[in-house]
Amino acid sequence: MTRTHRFDTLAAHAGVAPDPASGALAPPLQLATTFEHAPDAGLPQDYLYQRYGSPNQAQLEQVLATLDGAARSMFFATGMTAGTTAMQALPPGAELLIADDTYFGYRAVGAKWLERWSVRHRVVDMTDLDAVRAAISPDTRLLWAETPSNPLLKVCDIAALADIAHAAGARLLVDGTFATPALQQPLALGADIVLHSATKYLGGHGDVMGGVLAFADDDGFAAECHELRRQTGNTASPFAAWLVLRGLRTLPVRVERHCRNAQAVAEFLQAHPKVEAVHYPGLPGHPGHAVAARQMQGGFGGMLSFEVAGGREAALAVAGRLALFTNATSLGSTESLVEHRASIEGAQSASPQGLLRLSVGLEDARDLVDDLAQALA
Numbered sequence: 001m002t003r004t005h006r007f008d009t010l011a012a013h014a015g016v017a018p019d020p021a022s023g024a025l026a027p028p029l030q031l032a033t034t035f036e037h038a039p040d041a042g043l044p045q046d047y048l049y050q051r052y053g054s055p056n057q058a059q060l061e062q063v064l065a066t067l068d069g070a071a072r073s074m075f076f077a078t079g080m081t082a083g084t085t086a087m088q089a090l091p092p093g094a095e096l097l098i099a100d101d102t103y104f105g106y107r108a109v110g111a112k113w114l115e116r117w118s119v120r121h122r123v124v125d126m127t128d129l130d131a132v133r134a135a136i137s138p139d140t141r142l143l144w145a146e147t148p149s150n151p152l153l154k155v156c157d158i159a160a161l162a163d164i165a166h167a168a169g170a171r172l173l174v175d176g177t178f179a180t181p182a183l184q185q186p187l188a189l190g191a192d193i194v195l196h197s198a199t200k201y202l203g204g205h206g207d208v209m210g211g212v213l214a215f216a217d218d219d220g221f222a223a224e225c226h227e228l229r230r231q232t233g234n235t236a237s238p239f240a241a242w243l244v245l246r247g248l249r250t251l252p253v254r255v256e257r258h259c260r261n262a263q264a265v266a267e268f269l270q271a272h273p274k275v276e277a278v279h280y281p282g283l284p285g286h287p288g289h290a291v292a293a294r295q296m297q298g299g300f301g302g303m304l305s306f307e308v309a310g311g312r313e314a315a316l317a318v319a320g321r322l323a324l325f326t327n328a329t330s331l332g333s334t335e336s337l338v339e340h341r342a343s344i345e346g347a348q349s350a351s352p353q354g355l356l357r358l359s360v361g362l363e364d365a366r367d368l369v370d371d372l373a374q375a376l377a
């Protein structure tokens with residue numbers, strides 16, 4: 001199994017070898033927290049203590065690195081801790097440029113904690129390349145983009161941002177949670193780090209949390225992120241690694257259906273008189289459609305948001321009438337979800353009050369459209 005195989009083949013097979021102890025094809029789950037030292041105090045398998053690393057984590061990381069085309073991939077307990085590790089590994093006095101529609105949790109960390117960690121940050125619209133160039137300072141070390149973004153589905157140009165970052169001596173990190181490596185390969189487009197919340201599509205079944213940092217180069221910054229994970233204990237459990245690896249095996253087929261269903265739902269909503277706006281990069285009228293069509297392959301993802309005429313009250317009423325879409329947070333699982341983001345994002349929220357976010361699941365698209373039709377009637 002080499003990188004010369006195509007993505008779907010790699011997702012189905014990479015990292016698999018029958019277990020030497022049993023011949024089992026499914027990977028064994030190894031829950032041990034501690035590993036025996038050799039008589040000379042060496043580590044025969046390189047494992048010392050579960051917080052430092054474990055067999056299921058190592059196996060998952062190898063497959064993740066293959067799928068993202070990364071030199072090194074690291075698995076964390078959550079997407080938040082993967083991201084904050086990259087923030088905390090910045091040198092003191094560094095400046096971080098973060099996209100205005102970045103996942104609200106990172107903006108909340110930025111607003112409260114970054115200054116205490118001696119990191120300054122500025123919020124910019126990463127779809128506006130001139131604004132990004134203007135915001136760069138000699139201290140800028142990291143550009144933090146998210147595409148498509150949560151929850152407004154803004155699309156930024158990864159290759160152009162990578163050029164801007166590199167010309168300034170900075171790195172580009174891309175949160176690719178919505179796209180997954182099945183649709184978008186930020187490292188191949190020039191990004192230095194890809195971030196995923198594995199809680200979403202990678203796990204894919206709403207039953208495991210995890211986060212990923214994938215590095216284009218196994219450099220000093222990657223080593224510092226690794227050291228932080230080891231020392232602060234942001235390590236995921238072996239069972240989480242095992243579940244995410246199982247999820248990855250079906251990622252391409254799930255994502256294909258998520259995309260098809262989301263496109264059908266977006267087209268239905270766009271034609272509906274009670275819908276004021278639909279944010280989905282698969283619609284030709286979306287401001288990021290051309291960039292998304294260039295830098296994503298095979299579809300535009302399973303996430304979209306739309307704005308209901310009548311604002312907050314009308315949006316909450318529609319969410320309440322939906323039957324197949326469960327009103328719950330998170331995304332990327334088998335079942336469809338709806339959420340009024342402004343209600344749960346709190347003070348950092350930039351979400352319009354009439355906006356509902358949909359995570360379009362794996363149901364029959366006709367049933368999803370019927371459900372939306374009755375809820376909007």
Ligand SMILES: *Cc1c(COP(=O)(O)O)cnc(C)c1O
Pocket residue numbers: 078079080081103105146150175177178196197198199200209210211
């Ligand atoms: C959910 C999410 C995160 C945070 O991941 P957790 O696993 O919930 O910690 C980060 N970025 C995006 C785009 C997300 O949707």
